Amino acid sequence: MSTHLGSTQNEVEHSSGGVLIRQYQGENEICLxxxxxxxxxxSWRLPKGGIEAGETSEQAALRETREETGCHGEVLSELSPLEYWYTxxxxxTGERIRVRKLVDFFLMKYTHGDTGDHDHEVDESKWFTFSQALExxxxxxxRRVFQEAIHAWDAYLYRQSFEEEGAGTSL
Known part of the structure; x- marks a missing residue:
């Protein structure tokens, strides 16, 4: 592509992120x-960031979620990717660049950590109930990725209830 004054270049960025969920005092919560x-x-958003050399998308999602939220998670499933453009x-050069952003997201179950341990890239990391987060x-x-994650989380909890039920019975 030629680069003359006033032209716009196009780039592609690939990132990965997590929808980190926990159950706390009987409520489902997400970390934003x-x-x-x-x-x-x-802006309040889902944690995400670039995929480093040698990392899989899943590994990058775990790392970025840990760095930005201060919390660790375990991947439960892959969610639909996002695609959007920004400049x-x-x-x-000061030249305007159009960026096509691709983001892979994963549903994650919180395992441990503290939101106070987030890195310098974020102002705050905080737990929200599902209804608070949607707003x-x-x-x-x-928000659409989060809504998909809610359904996947509900399915995970449903499967867990059957596994726990089955573990208590003997044949």
């Missing part, structure tokens, strides 16, 4: 992170 935006308004300026998530596309 607050990120500052270029416009200065903070940014090239650091060297809080800043981006519609991530």
């Amino acid at each position: 992170v607050q990120i500052p935006t270029r416009g200065g308004n903070p 940014r300026r090239d650091d060297d 809080t998530i800043s981006y519609d596309a991530e």
Whole structure:
């Protein structure tokens, strides 16, 4: 692609993230992170980030979720990926770049950790009930991923109830 003044270059970024869920005092909760935006308004979103060399998408999701939330999780299932476009300026040339962003998401069950241990990239990491999160998530596309995760979580809990029931019976 030629790069003359006023032209726009296209790039592709591939990231991975987690929908980290736990049961706490009888409630289902999700961990969201607050990120500052270029416009200065903070946004609440699902933890995600770039896939490093040698990492699988699943490994990157676990690492990024741990770094951004301070909490560890166990992957339960893969969710539908997101695809969207955004623009940014090239650091060297100032040229406008259109970026096609692909994000793989995974449903994760919280295992341990503390939201206070998040890295410097996020302003805050916090647990929300499902209903609070649906109102809080800043981006519609991530809200749809979360809604899919709710169904997958419910299915996981349903399967767990049968496994626990079956473990108590002997043949």
